[in-house]
Structure formats: structure tokens, C-alpha cells
Amino acid sequence: MLSQFPRVTLAHLPTPLEHAPRLSEALGGPQIYIKRDDCTGLATGGNKTRKLEFVMADALENKADVVITQGAVQSNHARQTAAAACKLGMACEMIFEHRVTDADDAYLNSGNVFLDRMYGATIHEVEKGTDMDAAMEKRADELRAEGKTPYIISGGASNKIGALGYIDCALETMTQADEQEVDIGHIVHATGSGGTQAGLIVGLQTSGSDIGLLGIGVASPYEEQIDKVWRVAEPTAEYVGSPGCVRREDIKVNTDYTGEGYGLSTPEMEEAVLMLARLEGILFDPVYSGKGLAGMIDLVRKGYFDQSENIVFLHTGGSAGLFGYSSILSL
Ligand SMILES: *Cc1c(COP(=O)(O)O)cnc(C)c1O
Numbered sequence: 001m002l003s004q005f006p007r008v009t010l011a012h013l014p015t016p017l018e019h020a021p022r023l024s025e026a027l028g029g030p031q032i033y034i035k036r037d038d039c040t041g042l043a044t045g046g047n048k049t050r051k052l053e054f055v056m057a058d059a060l061e062n063k064a065d066v067v068i069t070q071g072a073v074q075s076n077h078a079r080q081t082a083a084a085a086c087k088l089g090m091a092c093e094m095i096f097e098h099r100v101t102d103a104d105d106a107y108l109n110s111g112n113v114f115l116d117r118m119y120g121a122t123i124h125e126v127e128k129g130t131d132m133d134a135a136m137e138k139r140a141d142e143l144r145a146e147g148k149t150p151y152i153i154s155g156g157a158s159n160k161i162g163a164l165g166y167i168d169c170a171l172e173t174m175t176q177a178d179e180q181e182v183d184i185g186h187i188v189h190a191t192g193s194g195g196t197q198a199g200l201i202v203g204l205q206t207s208g209s210d211i212g213l214l215g216i217g218v219a220s221p222y223e224e225q226i227d228k229v230w231r232v233a234e235p236t237a238e239y240v241g242s243p244g245c246v247r248r249e250d251i252k253v254n255t256d257y258t259g260e261g262y263g264l265s266t267p268e269m270e271e272a273v274l275m276l277a278r279l280e281g282i283l284f285d286p287v288y289s290g291k292g293l294a295g296m297i298d299l300v301r302k303g304y305f306d307q308s309e310n311i312v313f314l315h316t317g318g319s320a321g322l323f324g325y326s327s328i329l330s331l
Contacts, residue, residue: 001240005164006057010084011049012041017176022279029300031310035173038317043083043115046076046317047196050165051157052084058161064151066091068139070132072099074324076317077156079112082119093122095135100263104327111324158195163236166199184211185309190292190316191215191253198232205245216295217255218288219262225253257295263287265328268294285318286325
């Protein structure tokens with residue numbers, strides 16, 4: 001299904017599907033497996049790298065010499081895009097929204113943004129609430145006027161092209177589960193701009209799989225989060241030749257674990273991040289994967305999942321952000 005689409009190699013694939021025995025035991029419920037998309041390799045890894053394999057290939061097809069993207073100052077997506085651009089010999093510009101108020105020095109200079117500077121990305125900073133798409137268009141116009149060929153990558157690379165990377169991840173995970181003789185009941189992951197969940201659901205639906213897919217929201221209210229996934233899933237289904245394979249009501253999200261908002265700490269997130277570090281030696285981030293994990297842990301404790309099922313937590317990465325958010329954890 002995916003071989004018809006242009007693709008560049010950026011990620012180390014397949015990423016491991018690992019059992020988490022100590023976490024499973026500590027929670028005393030279903031067996032938990034972790035799909036290690038924090039190990040995609042590029043720029044310390046993360047979920048944007050799979051998407052970028054298709055998006056950067058499209059940029060190359062369009063003869064781009066510079067890519068423009070946007071996000072928060074500690075955007076994992078921006079970091080992986082900057083590295084991909086270096087690897088492919090393109091320039092990279094990013095527009096950062098000051099989404100987090102009261103940001104400290106670590107947030108503004110360490111973690112992801114430190115790596116963006118290492119990769120030589122050109123950084124533009126704008127106020128919270130700026131129309132980010134318009135800001136990218138404006139920058140693209142300026143670059144065109146300078147004779148460059150810019151290519152705009154939507155926030156999180158969440159569009160029908162980027163989502164192909166998560167169709168691939170769904171297929172890869174099902175193949176690994178077969179090989180390991182693990183019958184997966186649910187896949188759970190942090191959902192933000194929606195491309196990861198959109199790709200996964202199209203991958204599962206087109207395979208006729210009965211695996212449940214649950215996105216744990218990290219930013220938006222419930223209906224808005226479903227819309228974000230839906231707005232990518234619908235065109236993605238059509239793009240791969242299966243229009244209508246996903247309905248809006250098939251998209252399952254839970255936004256109970258966002259707390260006060262994007263990038264703001266919750267006690268459940270702190271507990272979850274430290275639990276995984278200390279039980280399994282695996283690093284999660286406070287903004288995305290840590291909140292997703294907090295949701296999964298709480299749902300296991302509440303008996304949401306069947307005791308006998310196997311759950312895959314898709315680890316979407318983000319550990320580079322730990323250094324930008326070091327003050328968030330009370331250590
Ligand atoms: C971007 C990101 C997500 C969310 O993925 P979307 O495709 O934007 O929904 C989850 N975890 C991490 C670490 C991310 O960087």
C-alpha cells in the first residue's frame with residue numbers, strides 16, 4: 001500500500017516492540033508492551049521521523065532547498081525536521097510560538113532548542129496566539145523573493161503525507177506482534193496534532209484489525225482533539241485508496257489527562273515519568289509521552305482494559321525535551 005509513495009530513509013526501522021515486565025507487575029493488570037518509536041534514531045528519535053520520511057521525500061520531489069515548519073519552542077517535531085534537513089542537504093527555518101508562559105532559561109535554551117541550534121536551523125519567534133500557518137506562508141513568500149524554493153511542513157508533520165509513516169508503524173507493529181505471538185488488545189499513545197493517530201487508525205482499519213486504538217490528549221479539549229485526528233485521517237484514507245475506511249466515530253480519544261494545558265505539569269505525569277525511568281529504565285517526556293503514559297496507567301488502575309489483554313503503549317519519544325523541562329519534575 002505504501003510502496004507507491006516517495007520516501008527517504010531517515011529512521012532506524014523496525015523499532016523494537018518490548019515487553020515491560022516490571023511495569024506490568026507494578027500495575028497488576030494487563031501485560032504492557034512498549035513500541036519504541038523513541039528509538040527511531042535521528043536526532044535522539046521520536047515519532048516525527050517516520051512522518052518525515054514521506055514529507056521530506058515530497059519536499060525533494062518539489063525541488064525544495066529550504067523547509068519551513070512551526071511548533072512550540074521545545075518542539076520535538078522541529079528538532080527532527082532540522083536534523084532531517086541537514087541529512088538531506090536542505091536549509092531549515094522554524095517559527096516558534098511562545099506557548100509556555102513563565103518559561104525559564106532551560107526551556108528557552110536547552111533540550112530541543114539547543115539541538116535545533118546545533119543543526120543550524122534559522123529560528124523565528126512569535127507571540128502566543130499567532131496564526132502559525134499564515135506566519136509560515138509569509139516566510140515562504142520572503143524566501144521565494146530571495147530566489148529560494150521553500151516547502152512548508154504543517155505543524156507536527158500532521159497531514160496525509162506524514163500520516164503514511166504511521167500507517168507503516170501500524171503494519172510494523174502488527175507484524176512484530178505476530179512474530180512474538182502477542183495478541184494486542186489496545187494500542188495507547190499520546191495524541192497532539194493528530195497525524196500519528198490518523199495514520200495508525202487508517203493502518204489498522206485497512207488491515208481489518210480489531211485492535212483498539214486510544215489517543216491520550218495533551219493539548220486540546222475533547223471534540224477539538226477528535227477533529228484534529230479526523231481532519232488528517234479522512235484525507236489520508238482517501239490518499240491511500242481507501243476512502244471512507246475511517247469514520248469520525250471510530251476515533252477514540254481521552255482528554256482527561258491534559259491537566260491545566262499543553263506543557264503544564266500534572267502529578268500523574270510526574271508519577272508516570274518517574275515510574276518508567278525507575279522500573280524499566282526508559283525515558284519519557286513531560287509534554288507528550290509522559291501524559292499519554294499517565295493516562296494509560298490510570299486507565300489500567302481503573303480496570304478500563306481487560307486483565308487478560310496485552311496493551312501496547314506507543315512511545316512517541318520526546319526525551320530530549322526533558323532537559324528543557326528539567327524544572328518541571330520535583331527531584
Ligand atoms: C508530536 C508528538 C506527539 C504527538 O503526535 P501527533 O502526531 O502530533 O499527534 C506525541 N509524542 C511526542 C513526543 C511528540 O513529539
